[in-house]
Amino acid sequence: MKHSFIALIEDKCTxxxxxxxxxxxxxxxxxxxxxxxxEEGARRPRKVNVLDSFEIDYSLCMYCGVCIDVCPFDALAWxxxxxxxxxDREDMLLGIVELRPSDxx
Amino acid sequence: MKQExxxxxxxxxQWFTTIGEQRDAGFTYFDFLTGVDRESLxxxxxxxxxxxxxxxxxxxxxxxxxxxxxTCVSEELDSITDxxxxxxxxxxxxxxMYGIAFTGGDSRSLLRHETLSRSPLRKSTVLAARVLxxxxxxxxxxxxxxxxKAGNSSRRRQRPPGVPENWLKS
Numbered sequence: 271m272k273h274s275f276i277a278l279i280e281d282k283c284t285x286x287x288x289x290x291x292x293x294x295x296x297x298x299x300x301x302x303x304x305x306x307x308x309e310e311g312a313r314r315p316r317k318v319n320v321l322d323s324f325e326i327d328y329s330l331c332m333y334c335g336v337c338i339d340v341c342p343f344d345a346l347a348w349x350x351x352x353x354x355x356x357x358d359r360e361d362m363l364l365g366i367v368e369l370r371p372s373d374x375x
Numbered sequence: 376m377k378q379e380x381x382x383x384x385x386x387x388x389q390w391f392t393t394i395g396e397q398r399d400a401g402f403t404y405f406d407f408l409t410g411v412d413r414e415s416l417x418x419x420x421x422x423x424x425x426x427x428x429x430x431x432x433x434x435x436x437x438x439x440x441x442x443x444x445x446t447c448v449s450e451e452l453d454s455i456t457d458x459x460x461x462x463x464x465x466x467x468x469x470x471x472m473y474g475i476a477f478t479g480g481d482s483r484s485l486l487r488h489e490t491l492s493r494s495p496l497r498k499s500t501v502l503a504a505r506v507l508x509x510x511x512x513x514x515x516x517x518x519x520x521x522x523x524k525a526g527n528s529s530r531r532r533q534r535p536p537g538v539p540e541n542w543l544k545s
Contacts, residue, residue, distance in 0.1 A: 291512030291533060299511045 273333060275351030278324055278369040282345035285319035289337035289346060297330035298337060299323070326369060328354050328362040347371060381442045390446050391453040394431060398458055402433035402442055405459035408466060410473040412498050413447065426497075427473045431455065431462070454480030472496040498539075506542055510535040 285302035301322040306315040338346045349371050354362055385393045414426040427448055434441035446452070454477040456463045466477040467485040474494035476482070493500055512533060534543070 287512060287514070291536070293512075294537070296505075296508065296511055296535075301514075 271348050272350045273335065273348050275349040275372075276326060276331070276333070276335070276338060276369070277347050277349035277351070277371040278326075278366060279345050279347065279371060280321060280324070280366055282343045283321050283324065284343055284345075285321050286342065288340050288342065292336050292340045294334065294336060295330045295332050297327040299325045299327075321366070324366050324369065326364050328364060329359050381440075383442055383444045385444060385446050387446050387448045387452055390429075390444075391455060391458070394433070394444055394455050395458055397433055397442055397444060401435050402440075404434040404436050404438075405461050406432040406434050406441070408432075408455075408462050408469060410469045410475065410496070412473065412496060414498050427475055429469065429475065448475055450474070451476045451478055453478055456480050501542055505535070505538050510538075 285300060287300060290298045290300050301324075302319045303322060304317050305320050307318050308315040335348070338348060351372050356362060383393065383397070408429065408431045411428045411430065412426060413428050428445055429448055429452055430443055430445040432441060432443050452475055454462070454466055456466065456477075456479070463481050464485070466480045467483065469475055470477055470480075470482075471484050471487050472494055473496055487495075512535060534540075
């Protein structure tokens, strides 16, 4: 496995913010909101975080992998994506869609 | 090389003569010279106090023995380039990283541009990227749209790890 890209497995992310807070380069931003889910048989509705946006700024990321280590749900993983080459810094800000693992596209 | 290190603490005034003596005593190989900021993050301490420890490591040419010579300085220290020419590079690096003037040495800057701000490895130097940019981890995930937290409202506010407290006052 190449350590050339950090991918987000969106379904596993619970918006717990651990990666955002541990990132030494401050390159991850995350936005979420809470919804109430009523499960059958449950006494009270359960509150669930829904991920609205997740961005890694690859112009700041130093590929240290702390976010991957710290994620309790393995929602972040090393990936074999190509290294980013771009003339525009804005193109290095990748969201949920761009961060999908290469084997799931 | 033996594992126990010999440390020899000297006053700043004795820096040049001590290193000269050690060189004459057989420590003719100059390994490196570096600095350590010993200042605490106490804002009351002024810059005139002795803050930076300068350390030089000398060894015998066969590496059978070595010695660390160290001293505490505030701003100025005698250059030892007359004893070891190779110390010039280390002194220039130490000068621009810790803001120490090595009198008698090469005063040109080494790696950093001359117009850049003060010494980056001093603890009193505030890292602009950690002060001007808001920490992305400050947002609480459970804040509802009306601004009310969904439970755990008494939880302590998170702070960015590794950023000194007094940087975040404003």
